Amino acid sequence: MNYGVEAIGRHSVSLISRIGSFFILIGRLIASLREIHRSFGLILEQFYLVGLKSLPVIVVISIFVGAVSAWQAAYQFKFIGAPPRMLGQGVGKAVVMELAPVLSALAFAGRVGAGITAELGTMRVTEQIDALHSMGINPVRYLVLPRVLACLVMMPFLVIFANFVAIMGALVVSIVGVDITYETFLNGFRDSFKVGDFINGLIKAGVFGLVIGVVGCYEGFSTQGGAHGVGRATTTSVVLSMVLILVFNFISAVILFRL
Amino acid sequence: MTTPLIKVEGLRKSFNGQPILDGVDFEIYRGESVVVIGQSGCGKSVLLKHIMRLLEPDEGRVIFDGQDIGKLSGRDLNEVRLRIGMLFQSAALFDSMTVAENVGLCLKEMRRHTHAERNRIVMEKLELVGLTDAASKKPDEISGGMRKRVGLARAIATDPEMLLYDEPTTGLDPITADLINDLIIDLTQKLDVTSIAVTHDMTAAYKVASRIFMLYEGKIEFDGTPDEIRASDKATVQQFITGRAKGPIKVR
Ligand SMILES: Nc1ncnc2c1ncn2[C@@H]1O[C@H](COP(=O)(O)OP(=O)(O)OP(=O)(O)O)[C@@H](O)[C@H]1O
Ligand SMILES: [Mg+2]
Numbered sequence: 001m002n003y004g005v006e007a008i009g010r011h012s013v014s015l016i017s018r019i020g021s022f023f024i025l026i027g028r029l030i031a032s033l034r035e036i037h038r039s040f041g042l043i044l045e046q047f048y049l050v051g052l053k054s055l056p057v058i059v060v061i062s063i064f065v066g067a068v069s070a071w072q073a074a075y076q077f078k079f080i081g082a083p084p085r086m087l088g089q090g091v092g093k094a095v096v097m098e099l100a101p102v103l104s105a106l107a108f109a110g111r112v113g114a115g116i117t118a119e120l121g122t123m124r125v126t127e128q129i130d131a132l133h134s135m136g137i138n139p140v141r142y143l144v145l146p147r148v149l150a151c152l153v154m155m156p157f158l159v160i161f162a163n164f165v166a167i168m169g170a171l172v173v174s175i176v177g178v179d180i181t182y183e184t185f186l187n188g189f190r191d192s193f194k195v196g197d198f199i200n201g202l203i204k205a206g207v208f209g210l211v212i213g214v215v216g217c218y219e220g221f222s223t224q225g226g227a228h229g230v231g232r233a234t235t236t237s238v239v240l241s242m243v244l245i246l247v248f249n250f251i252s253a254v255i256l257f258r259l
Numbered sequence: 260m261t262t263p264l265i266k267v268e269g270l271r272k273s274f275n276g277q278p279i280l281d282g283v284d285f286e287i288y289r290g291e292s293v294v295v296i297g298q299s300g301c302g303k304s305v306l307l308k309h310i311m312r313l314l315e316p317d318e319g320r321v322i323f324d325g326q327d328i329g330k331l332s333g334r335d336l337n338e339v340r341l342r343i344g345m346l347f348q349s350a351a352l353f354d355s356m357t358v359a360e361n362v363g364l365c366l367k368e369m370r371r372h373t374h375a376e377r378n379r380i381v382m383e384k385l386e387l388v389g390l391t392d393a394a395s396k397k398p399d400e401i402s403g404g405m406r407k408r409v410g411l412a413r414a415i416a417t418d419p420e421m422l423l424y425d426e427p428t429t430g431l432d433p434i435t436a437d438l439i440n441d442l443i444i445d446l447t448q449k450l451d452v453t454s455i456a457v458t459h460d461m462t463a464a465y466k467v468a469s470r471i472f473m474l475y476e477g478k479i480e481f482d483g484t485p486d487e488i489r490a491s492d493k494a495t496v497q498q499f500i501t502g503r504a505k506g507p508i509k510v511r
Contacts, residue, residue: 031333038368126349126351126354127347127349127351128351128352128353130308130311130313130347130351131345131347131351131352131353133311133312133313133340134311134313134340134343134344134345134347135340135341135364135365135368135413136337136338136340136341136365136368136369137337137364137365137368138333138337142368
């Protein structure tokens with residue numbers, strides 16, 4: 001009995017101290033913005049590694065997301081006898097507002113978030129982060145700032161591509177598989193498309209990128225216990241980012257779209 | 260020289276409830292070359308890390324050139340750290356960079372040198388440790404002893420006032436080890452660098468040290484010159500420097 005209470009106490013203390021150190025890292029990150037000019041080269045390098053190198057994965061995922069959305073929508077519409085132009089409307093809304101930002105972010109968490117945690121975690125357990133400290137180099141400025149910034153900036157950029165590719169995927173499926181003309185689909189899409197939705201999707205993407213970058217760096221920096229610890233930290237990083245992304249996404253939907 | 264360069268006062272540190280440092284006190288003056296000896300796992304590396312403030316003490320202070328480093332942060336702390344060079348026991352090289360980039364990183368981040376000057380300094384330091392050929396290799400392409408020497412070249416790249424060496428010659432053949440010991444002596448004598456070296460090699464300790472500390476049960480068990488330590492009648496000290504398994508010190 002007592003042991004249970006004690007264990008709960010211990011876990012909540014460690015949870016609180018983890019949340020505390022998470023916010024300390026955020027504080028240090030904000031403070032390091034003053035020296036951002038010193039990390040210019042590193043930032044560009046991360047833009048390349050985090051952004052451009054994620055493009056192929058995002059493109060492949062988006063083609064199929066668009067394709068399956070069109071197929072499923074057409075299948076459902078068949079039963080309710082919805083007019084064909086609704087296909088472009090429905091798929092367009094779903095892709096631009098939810099599917100492209102959320103699914104890209106989940107893929108990004110798996111690819112980039114995991115990579116960041118594994119890299120920084122290895123640097124932590126092999127004393128490379130201590131070595132940076134010992135050389136008077138601020139590891140937050142040197143390692144965290146470029147990665148978080150790259151995630152923040154590149155995620156919306158990737159979502160622009162994801163939107164475009166997913167709509168193309170849906171268009172192809174509509175033409176080839178559903179027998180809808182190119183004009184019908186695009187007219188439907190144009191009817192429902194709002195610039196506000198698109199911007200909203202990009203803002204969400206930026207927030208998701210920020211979450212992935214900060215969580216990835218935090219988990220990497222707080223890694224303990226050798227190779228096993230790196231593995232554990234990487235798993236935690238990906239799971240935590242994914243959960244946070246989905247929770248934020250839901251909250252933003254509830255706030256923005258009052259029923 | 261009346262004020263010590265490094266002063267450690269009542270340093271205590273426990274890990275998971277087990278005390279590792281249990282009240283360490285000492286002073287080191289400019290130009291001294293201190294060697295720290297002690298059993299494996301007794302806290303020598305932990306002690307060096309406290310001097311660089313890579314670990315926070317549970318109690319006690321580390322004072323570098325009159326400043327309590329526990330009270331420094333941000334730029335002030337980095338400035339102190341730049342005055343101290345450290346060779347890690349594991350070398351702790353950046354594995355994404357070449358040997359030359361490792362050695363040059365600190366200079367690059369200081370932004371006081373041109374590219375050409377930096378290259379010259381890097382090659383000069385690599386030459387001191389006998390590694391000019393490995394300049395463009397990655398850390399995982401060189402041997403353990405080579406990594407150690409790259410770590411040493413990196414530690415001395417910015418010509419710091421003080422150097423902390425964690426087992427600089429472990430894993431080196433006797434000839435290379437002697438080269439490194441000579442280098443450490445040269446740095447102390449010619450450039451007036453103050454140093455603290457951890458070593459298990461008693462020959463090197465006698466050769467390099469102006470003072471030897473023996474760390475035992477979390478405290479400085481012995482503090483004296485090489486001659487004094489040889490003449491010491493403490494049983495623990497004699498057991499350690501002559502290397503016998505039997506005696507008051509138990510292998511845990
Ligand atoms: N980060 C840490 N977390 C937990 N325990 C630690 C940590 N660092 C060191 N220790 C413990 O502190 C003790 C002293 O470690 P330290 O690395 O200083 O030994 P050492 O004297 O340098 O030994 P060696 O000669 O083998 O290098 C060890 O028992 C080690 O388990
Ligand atoms: Mg050690």
